[in-house]
Amino acid sequence: MYGSLQPDERFADLEDPLNEIPDDTPVEVEQALQESHIKETLAQLDHDLVALYEVKRRIREVASLLVIDRLRRLIGLEAEAPTLHMVFTGNPGTGKTTVATMMGKILFRLGYVRKGHLVSVTRDDLVGQYIGHTAPKTREVIKRAMGGVLFIDEAYSIYRLDNERDYGQEAVEMLLQVMENERQDIVVVMAGYKKQMDRFFSDVPGLSSRIAHHIDFPDYSVEELMDIARLMTDQQRYRFSPDGEKAFQEYLAARRTQTRFANGRSVRNGLDRARMRQAIRLYDAAERGRHLTKKDLVTLEAEDIMGSRVFEGGAYAGVPEMPDTQ
DSSP states (O other): OOTTSOHHHHTHHHHOGGGGSOTTOOOOHHHHHHHHTHHHHHHHHHHHSOSOHHHHHHHHHHHHHHHHHHHHHHTTOOOOOOOOOEEEEEOTTSSHHHHHHHHHHHHHHTTSSSSOOEEEEOHHHHOOSSTTTHHHHHHHHHHHHTTSEEEETTGGGSOOTTOTTOOHHHHHHHHHHHHHHSTTTOEEEEEEOHHHHHHHHHHSTTSGGGOOEEEEEOOOOHHHHHHHHHHHHHHHTOEEOHHHHHHHHHHHHHHTTSTTOOTHHHHHHHHHHHHHHHHHHHHHHHHTTOOOOHHHHHEEOHHHHHTSGGGGTOTTTTSOOOOOOO
16 A cells, blocks of 8 residues: 555654644634734834835835744744844935834734844944953843844944954854854844945855845935925924925935935934024024014924035035944
């Protein structure tokens, strides 16, 4: 009867756990979705992030993988947890930290990490200046990040191949070990400029193979930056006058071409300075005896924006190109 079968095939029905679970076993999809609050989390991601449609699509793909993996585990289809370490490439202010924070929430709500918190660090938090300092610093960072997401900004700066006295290699080796052995309880997200990150991966063998998800964050258009500005003013309970909105759009178009531009961060900086100029204008008006109204307090006028040095070539005219991190 079994003459034409190999030995393992003859006992497949007894050994394969798939056959121990009937194919018509029901899956409580709606209950799992409700308990995880994944719909609300993804809706918040859509609300908090302007544009970035490809980024959102990739995050939804990861969330979908985790939801289905959770459903499989609920009916006994145990499998090795997927590798979730990520690389975010792009210029400053494009939403990388926001997305990393949201990933922590998604991972926690779907039961992949214990806490879901975000620990954001740079090279200075990981690498010491002297022999023996790097391991304790890196170990402490990893300890704080366990159960959540470790976000390493400007990750390419950790290891400097061209500097034989650099201690970053020790930090990289410790991170590689944790990414492999503790991936069920920590997700590492490395972020930075695409060109530098590509170089980093070529300098560190074995790193790229431990990272399953590479997501690029594009720069925002002027229209998308204005959407960010409107979202920020709503959150801060301000609004533009019609002329003020036109002026801020002109401000963004000019700022976008200048050095140290940082997308959403530069929008926030521009609004903060406009609020400062508005405050000075209203304070002076009040000192002159003018009666102020709520409309005065919440409205950003064109003059609050046109006073920016951006319209004179920018505060960093003549300064070497650097990202705006303020």
